[in-house]
Structures are given as structure tokens and as C-alpha cells.
Amino acid sequence: xxxxxxxxxxxxxxxxxxxxxxxxxxxxxxxxxxxxxxxxxxxxxxxxxxxxxxxxxxxxxxxxxxxxxxxxxxxxxxxxxxxxxxxxxxxxxxxxxxxxxxxxxxxxxxxxxxxxxxxxxxxxxxxxxxxxxxxxxxxxxxxxxxxxxxxxxxxxxxxxxxxxxxxxxxxxxxxxxxxxxxxxxxxxxxxxxxxxxxxxxxxxxxxxxxxxxxxxxxxxxxxxxxxxxxxxxxxxxxxxxxxxxxxxxxxxxxxxxxxxxxxxxxxxxxxxxxxxxxxxxxxxxxxxxxxxxxxxxxxxxxxxxxxxxxxxxxxxxxxxxxxxxxxxxxxxxxxxxxxxxxxxxxxxxxxxxxxxxxxxxxxxxxxxxxxxxxxxxxxxxxxxxxxxxxxxxxxxxxxxxxxxxxxxxxxxxxxxxxxxxxxxxxxxxxxxxxxxxxxxxxxxxxxxxxxxxx
Numbered sequence: 143x144x145x146x147x148x149x150x151x152x153x154x155x156x157x158x159x160x161x162x163x164x165x166x167x168x169x170x171x172x173x174x175x176x177x178x179x180x181x182x183x184x185x186x187x188x189x190x191x192x193x194x195x196x197x198x199x200x201x202x203x204x205x206x207x208x209x210x211x212x213x214x215x216x217x218x219x220x221x222x223x224x225x226x227x228x229x230x231x232x233x234x235x236x237x238x239x240x241x242x243x244x245x246x247x248x249x250x251x252x253x254x255x256x257x258x259x260x261x262x263x264x265x266x267x268x269x270x271x272x273x274x275x276x277x278x279x280x281x282x283x284x285x286x287x288x289x290x291x292x293x294x295x296x297x298x299x300x301x302x303x304x305x306x307x308x309x310x311x312x313x314x315x316x317x318x319x320x321x322x323x324x325x326x327x328x329x330x331x332x333x334x335x336x337x338x339x340x341x342x343x344x345x346x347x348x349x350x351x352x353x354x355x356x357x358x359x360x361x362x363x364x365x366x367x368x369x370x371x372x373x374x375x376x377x378x379x380x381x382x383x384x385x386x387x388x389x390x391x392x393x394x395x396x397x398x399x400x401x402x403x404x405x406x407x408x409x410x411x412x413x414x415x416x417x418x419x420x421x422x423x424x425x426x427x428x429x430x431x432x433x434x435x436x437x438x439x440x441x442x443x444x445x446x447x448x449x450x451x452x453x454x455x456x457x458x459x460x461x462x463x464x465x466x467x468x469x470x471x472x473x474x475x476x477x478x479x480x481x482x483x484x485x486x487x488x489x490x491x492x493x494x495x496x497x498x499x500x501x502x503x504x505x506x507x508x509x510x511x512x513x514x515x516x517x518x519x520x521x522x523x524x525x526x527x528x529x530x531x532x533x534x535x536x537x538x539x540x541x542x543x544x545x546x547x548x549x550x551x552x553x554x555x556x557x558x559x560x561x562x563x564x565x566x567x568x569x570x571x572x573x574x575x576x577x578x579x580x581x582x583x584x585x586x587x588x589x590x591x592x593x594x595x596x
Contacts, residue, residue, distance in 0.1 A: 143301050151286075151293055158285045159278075172258060176271050180262030183269060189223065192267055193230040196221045200232050215274030218257070222268040229267075249275065314342055322349075330357035380407035432470040432583075437512065438463045440473070441501055444480045448488060456494040463501035469512060471583050475556040479564075482549040483516040483577050491520030496570055511562075512583055517569040517576035528566045550577075557581065 165171065179199055186192045200219045207213055221230040250259050250272065257272040318335050332350035337343045384404035391397040445461055452459040480499075487497045500515040523531060532554040557564045562581035569576040 143297075143304060147293055147297060147300075151289055154289050155282065155286050158289070159281055162281050162285070172260060172271075172273055176260035176262050176269070179271070180264060180269050183221075183267050184264045187266065189229055192221060196230045196269070197232075213274070213276065214280055215255070217274075218272040220270040220272075222270075224266060224268070226268075311339065311341075314339055315345075318342070318346065330354075330360065378411060381411065433473050434468060434470050435473055436466055437469050437471070437476070437503075438465065438467040438501060440477070441480055441499065441514075444477065444484065445499060448484050451488055452497065455488075457488060457491060458494075458496045459488075459499075460497070461499045461501070463499075464503070467501065467503050467512075469503070469510070469583050471512070471581065472560050475559050476581070478556045479514065479553050479579055480516075482553050483514075483579075486549045486553075486577075487516055487518045487520070487575075491518045491574065495520050495574075498570060510583060512581040514579040514581075515576060518574040519570040520574040522569060522574045523566060531566065532564070553577070553579070 179196070183192055183195060186195060196219050200217065204216045207217065216232075219230065219232045220228065222228050248259050248261075250257050252272070256275040258275050260269075260271045260273075262269045314337060318333070318337075321333060321335060330353050332353055333346060334350070335346050337346045381404060384400050384407055388397060388400045388404060391400055441461065441463060445459060449459060484497070484499070491497060495518060497516070497518045500513075500517075502513045504511045504513060531550050533551065554564050557579050560581050560583075562579060564577060564579045567576045567578065568574070
């Protein structure tokens, strides 16, 4: 409120200052005073009487000037007859340097001080009046002191009703604060506060929406921990059972058989643990800084790592991508997408099947998008299950292929993290499954594409 009053004071002071400057520029007040005194001397013919009129006026004006304290200095008067002889002068030494040829208002410097000079004439007399010119600092200082008492008088009559209004308006907010402070840290139910004020309703709605999101997040994390514990318990139980069997094996054949099962259980537990860590890192709000990489080369390297597994099962693994495709992207997230889609395809297709990976960059003005597709001609996914496959730990009831049900969930989370999306459709020749990832990003123009087959 005080800052508001200071602002009002400054605005009023500026307004009055501009008006004062305009008044001075038009010379209205000083000029009218000079004209009035000149007219008063028109009917005066006696030299002594004319001098008395000017002298009395000078005394009265300067007394009033000192009493008001508004204007600085004294007004100087000089009266001459038609022959130029001085009849009266309030400060002869000061006014003797005046330019007597002036017939209108002018400015003169007298002993280092600037004066505004008025000159009027009658058939018998020549009148000159000199007034000290007011500086901008004088105008601002006087008007500032003039406005201040009125603002101070109005201050309590403004502050009191505004304070009462603000206190009344903040009462619902205090009630909301008290209600929230009484809640436990684990209580994430909506506040359900009945906000009567229109300004408070958006805050209450935002709080309820945030609490709902937090509750859903906590529920997802609890379900994730529960499912992870359930999933990891199975390989751990197998490891324990096989370790027990290994300790009781009596011949080398039994030990080799048990050791194979033990290594498979350890590999499954290791793979599940790695996927859990990968999914947790993608859920983290802290994102990796984008790096400029050759996406085509990165996909080639990932496919090269999977090539031995594909060749061992006679799977035709193909890549259709540009020779070079440079882009800025979250490299770890993109690697997770490619690796999990490729592993998912190789895991579920039969021996001798086909897996095709397609990489394209699409320009749309200043925004580019990266499109990745992994398609196969395997058993495919029923239409009813296509949206469920992205849920964590989801596995089709009729599948016999071992897995954790996290691969496609990682793909979806990584795509969302990069601001993109993933969709599922039929695969090659309307058979199998096809996964299509679209990622918005900035990249350099791609070069010519080529077909590679492994």
C-alpha cells in the first residue's frame, strides 16, 4: 500500500510538473499581471503618482511572495517615461542591464541569475517587470511538499478498508492452509475444500489434481515394487533349488545338468534385474543431456550385437536406413528402445523367420522427427492384447516363451521420455507384429539411404 501511495504521489507530481511547465511556457500568469499593471497606469499622468502605484505594487507583491513561500526571490520593477528617464526602480543596479528594446516577454541574466522580463507601454510610461525564473528542482520540490499532506490524510481511509477486505479475502486461504497442515504425510486424498471465492477455486482444483497424480504415482510405484518382488522371487527360488540340487549331485552328469539349469536361472535373474534398473532410470525425472550422434550407425551397432543370435537360429535380420542420419537425441533412451524391440522380436519369432528394422527421418518445417519400425513375421499379437503389451509385467496367457514382460514397457517409457510415441500393428506381409516409434527431434538433413541385410 505504501508503494502504491508513493507511485500515486510520483504520478501526480509528474502531472502537476507538466502543467506548470506548460503554464510557464505560455507565460499566462506573469503576463496577465504585467498587462493589468500597465492598464492601471494608463490613466495616471502624474510622475509621482505613477511611481507611487508601481512602488506600492512592488511592496505588496513581494510581501505576498514571501508569505506564500511558493516562488523564489523578489520581483523587480522599473518605470520610465516616454523619454527613457527612470521614474522608479526597485533595484537599479540589477535592472540597468535590461534590454530596454524588448517589447514582449524575454529572459535576461542579471548577476548570474536568470529572470523573465515583461515590458509594457502606455502613451506616457514604459513598465518593466523582472521575475526570477523557477528551476525544475524548485517546481518539483514545492509541488511534492504540496501533494504530500493530502496523501497522508487519505492514507488511513484507504489502508483500513483495504486491509479489512484483504483479511476477509484471505480467511478461506488460511482455512485451506490449516486443513492441509493437519493432514498426514501419507494422506494423498483430494482436499475437497469448498472454495467460495472465484480466485481460490483454481488453486483448490490444482491441489486436488496434484494430489491425485501423486497418489496414482505412489500406487504405480507400490505395484511396481510388488510385481518386481514377485517376478524376481521365481528365479531366486530356482537358483536356490538348483544350488541345493548341485550340492547333492552324486555324479558328473547330474552336476552338469543342474549347473545348466542354475546358469539359466542366474541369467534370467540378471536380465530381470537389468530391466528393472533400466525402467527405474527411465522413470527418473532427471533426463540425460541430448547428444549429436549418427543414428544410423548407432542402430547398425545394436543390430551387429544381435546378429550372432539371429544367425544361430536362421533368422533373416535386415536394416533399411540412410547411410548417415545425424540427430540430437537422448542416446541411452534411444538405445533402450532399439535393443528391447529387437530382443522382443528375436525372442518370439520362430527359427528361419524375418525381422526388418526401418529407420527414417522426416522433415516438417523446422521440426524433424525420427521414425523407427521393427517388424517380423512371427506369431503376432492378437488385436485385443495390443495395448496391454505395453503394461509392466504383462505376458499373454498362451505364450510359452520365457520373459519378464518389461521389454515393451521400457520401450513405451523411453519413447514418452523423449517426447514421442509407440504404436503396434501387424508385421511383415500382414503377419507377425510391428512396432513403430515416432520421436520428435532436431537433426541434420539425411543422406541417401541404403539397404543392409545380415
